[in-house]
Amino acid sequence: MLTFPPLGWLLFVGSPFALYFSGWYPATLEDTWLHQLMHLHFLLVGCLFFWPLIGLDPIPGRLPHPLRFLLVFSSLPIHAI
Numbered sequence: 001m002l003t004f005p006p007l008g009w010l011l012f013v014g015s016p017f018a019l020y021f022s023g024w025y026p027a028t029l030e031d032t033w034l035h036q037l038m039h040l041h042f043l044l045v046g047c048l049f050f051w052p053l054i055g056l057d058p059i060p061g062r063l064p065h066p067l068r069f070l071l072v073f074s075s076l077p078i079h080a081i
Helices: 005-020 024-030 032-054 065-080
Strands: none
Touching: 005 024, 005 032, 005 065, 024 032, 032 065
16 A cells, blocks of 8 residues: 555655645754654655655556656656745
8 A cells, every 4th residue: 555656646745745834844943853753754755655666676556657757747846846
């Protein structure tokens, strides 16, 4: 379930918005442990997003290459905001 590409896309795109447009970001600037957890969260979400797209390991339900490209391309403008 975690390797389902739309779920990884949703976490990859939604996490920055949930962090930066809520009270969590100021809290991570004040607390070292929360700041480290934020970095760990972004690392894990990035791995969940990119592993089904470019990983070499066989996983069930792998998308064809054009859909993988579409997922990556659709996340670019959102991260540019």
